[in-house]
Each structure stands twice: as C-alpha cells, then as structure tokens.
Amino acid sequence: xxxxxxxxxxxxxxxxxxxxxxxxxxxxxxxxxxxxxxxxxxxxxxxxxxxxxxxxxxxxxxxxxxxxxxxxxxxxxxxxxxxxxxxxxxxxxxxxxxxxxxxxxxxxxxxxxxxxxxxxxxxxxxxxxxxxxxxxx
Numbered sequence: 001x002x003x004x005x006x007x008x009x010x011x012x013x014x015x016x017x018x019x020x021x022x023x024x025x026x027x028x029x030x031x032x033x034x035x036x037x038x039x040x041x042x043x044x045x046x047x048x049x050x051x052x053x054x055x056x057x058x059x060x061x062x063x064x065x066x067x068x069x070x071x072x073x074x075x076x077x078x079x080x081x082x083x084x085x086x087x088x089x090x091x092x093x094x095x096x097x098x099x100x101x102x103x104x105x106x107x108x109x110x111x112x113x114x115x116x117x118x119x120x121x122x123x124x125x126x127x128x129x130x131x132x133x134x135x136x137x
Contacts, residue, residue, distance in 0.1 A: 019066045026065050026098060027054065056090040056118070064091030068099045076101045083107075086115035093122035 011019075031050040038046050051059045068080065079102030082092050089105035096103035103124040107116055109131050120126050 022069050023062050023065045056094050058087040060087040060091040064095035068095040085111050089119045093119045093124035097123040
C-alpha cells in the first residue's frame with residue numbers, strides 16, 4: 001500500500017489491480033455501451049458504463065466486497081459497522097451477506113427510506129442516529 005497518513009490511505013495502481021482480482025469472482029463485468037442518439041446529443045462519441053447492472057445498482061459494491069474479502073476470519077466473526085446515507089451502506093450490507101458477516105449500518109434521521117429499506121433488505125441492521133452526515137461521529 002502507498003504511504004498513508006492518519007486520515008488518508010492512497011492506493012497504488014497495483015492495489016487497484018489486486019482489488020480487481022479479488023472481486024472478479026463475485027461480480028459480472030459492467031456493461032459498457034454506446035448510444036448513437038446520445039453521441040449526437042452530446043456531440044462526441046460517448047460510452048455509458050452501466051453500474052445500474054451491479055447487484056446494488058452502484059459501483060460502490062466493489063469496495064464492500066474488496067474490504068470484506070480481505071478481513072481475517074476472527075475479524076469477520078466480530079462483524080462490521082459503518083455509517084452511510086445510502087450506497088456505501090448497501091455495499092457493506094451486500095458484502096456482509098455474501099461473506100456471512102454481521103453488519104450494522106448507522107444512518108442519519110431522515111435518510112432516504114428507499115436506501116434504508118435496501119440496506120435492511122440486504123441483511124444489515126440499521127441504527128438511526130443524528131440528523132446529518134457530520135453528526136455521525
């Protein structure tokens with residue numbers, strides 16, 4: 001891993017390649033398509049990467065799978081907890097279900113109810129606390 005500070009870990013290109021290899025067995029490649037009408041509208045060749053075809057309809061599923069796939073068994077037994085207002089929470093919930101890990105996702109009051117239902121539907125426990133992202137500490 002590249003040099004890190006207390007607040008930031010910067011992955012190297014090799015870290016990205018290793019993550020790609022770790023998650024490949026769990027996810028289908030994302031479709032990449034061109035649409036002539038879109039090219040015409042925008043005025044240039046345009047490619048659309050369909051992250052909506054991933055299990056949680058977002059690219060963040062890769063991060064959850066990458067993270068949980070690397071946890072040692074003793075840490076998996078302890079479960080995981082995170083704070084999210086949506087896609088990250090879905091990612092962790094999906095990966096936790098995939099690896100048989102207990103997940104708790106903390107969401108702020110007023111979080112998108114569709115996202116909260118999705119996180120719960122993926123098997124995570126929901127803890128509602130605070131009114132905005134900055135109050136999650």
